[in-house]
Each structure stands twice: as C-alpha cells, then as structure tokens.
C-alpha cells in the first residue's frame with residue numbers, strides 16, 4: 518500500500534505573507550503525522566520564498582516518520598542536506614520566475630552535475646530521488662547517475678484538459694512506473710494531485726509514496742475555517 522507524504526510548503530507561504538511566525542510548518546508537520554501521514558516533504562527554494570533554513574533544521578530533529586527535502590542540485594543545497602541529514606533528498610529543477618515546479622529534471626542534459634551531487638548525498642547516507650517527467654530516457658539517466666528513487670512528475674496529467682489528453686498522460690505515468698521498477702528504482706509520484714485526480718493514479722499501483730501539498734493545505738484552510746471563526750466569535754462575545 519502506498520504512503521502519503523504531506524508537503525507543508527504552503528503553510529510557510531501563509532506565514533511569509535505576513536513575515537510573522539505563524540502558521541508554523543513545523544507544527545503543521547507534527548499534526549500531519551498525528552493524522553497518519555507517513556512522510557513530510559518541504560521544498561527549500563533557493564529564493565527562500567516559503568520554507569526557511571530554520572524550518573528544515575527543526576523538521577530534521579522533530580519529524581518522526583520520514584523527512585523528504587526537495588531542493589535544487591546546487592552546492593549550497595547539498596551542503597545544507599549533508600548537515601541536517603533528512604531521510605531523503607528529492608532533486609528538482611528550479612526557475613526563479615516560476616510559481617511552482619514546472620516539469621521534471623533534465624537528467625540527460627545534466628549527467629555530470631547530477632552524478633557528482635547524487636554521489637555526495639549518497640556518501641552522506643541520504644537516499645536520493647530525482648523528480649522526473651514520465652519519460653523512459655530520463656528515468657534510465659536517473660539510474661545511471663546513481664539515484665535510488667524517481668519521483669514521477671504528475672503535473673501534466675493533473676492539468677490535462679479532457680479525458681483523451683488525461684488518459685494519454687496516465688498511460689505515460691504507467692509506463693514510467695514500470696520503467697522505474699525494471700531499472701530497480703523506487704518509484705514515488707507527486708505534483709498537482711488532489712482529492713479527485715488521485716484515484717486513477719492510485720489504481721495503476723506500483724507507487725511507493727505520493728507527495729501531496731497544495732490540495733491538502735487548501736482544503737485545510739476551508740475545513741478548518743468554521744471552527745476558527747466560531748472560536749473567535751466566542752472570544753468577541755466574551756464567552
């Protein structure tokens with residue numbers, strides 16, 4: 518049975534919008550684990566737009582399940598990972614202007630860099646995953662550069678308009694899961710998954726961990742709003 522890893526980046530997005538200390542993604546991670554999450558994911562972006570270094574350091578000490586640190590394959594990030602020792606690092610592409618990750622890593626085009634950075638992380642005892650599009654050539658290259666896992670980018674499937682396009686993307690994900698297994702890689706998946714679009718991907722089987730963030734944090738804001746308002750109404754009424 519697959520595991521759920523909860524990405525708490527967007528708890529930090531709300532905190533950073535005010536520059537205060539709340540809501541704290543470290544507290545959110547603990548609540549996610551209490552609710553049954555079997556992993557916590559954070560993306561420490563080079564521009565520090567949401568998750569901060571302090572979050573990663575505290576999460577590395579407090580997460581009781583598995584901490585999956587998403588990051589670019591830069592020297593700065595590899596040095597942070599080697600110091601804080603998350604259970605797993607997922608190397609992802611980053612562009613300064615993007616709103617969120619727009620695709621998988623070009624492993625084929627960055628073999629030398631990735632071989633070096635994956636090697637440093639593996640030597641440091643950290644399991645390494647590469648965030649890739651569902652593309653056999655990229656998955657083979659992930660194996661060649663020494664990754665333990667791939668995380669299949671599901672964003673294109675999630676955004677596909679109409680059943681034909683969506684089925685096409687689902688077929689690519691199915692082939693990618695098979696390719697990963699044939700090559701002896703662990704297979705995770707994520708990006709853009711929500712309460713509706715996850716079912717067909719789950720039905721494919723073969724995915725060890727789903728990393729999901731935006732849809733869970735968005736839903737938490739709405740399902741938690743009524744209670745939060747009631748608590749403030751009680752205070753305002755002097756209750």
Ligand SMILES: CC(=O)[C@@H](O)[C@H](O)COP(=O)(O)O
Nearest residue numbers: 526560609617618648707708
């Ligand atoms: C790699 C991936 O698919 C996501 O975790 C993404 O990197 C999240 O980044 P944002 O939270 O900044 O959208």
Ligand SMILES: NCC(=O)COP(=O)(O)O
Nearest residue numbers: 524707708709728730731
């Ligand atoms: N790696 C995918 C992830 O961590 C969560 O992505 P999203 O659900 O926030 O799109």
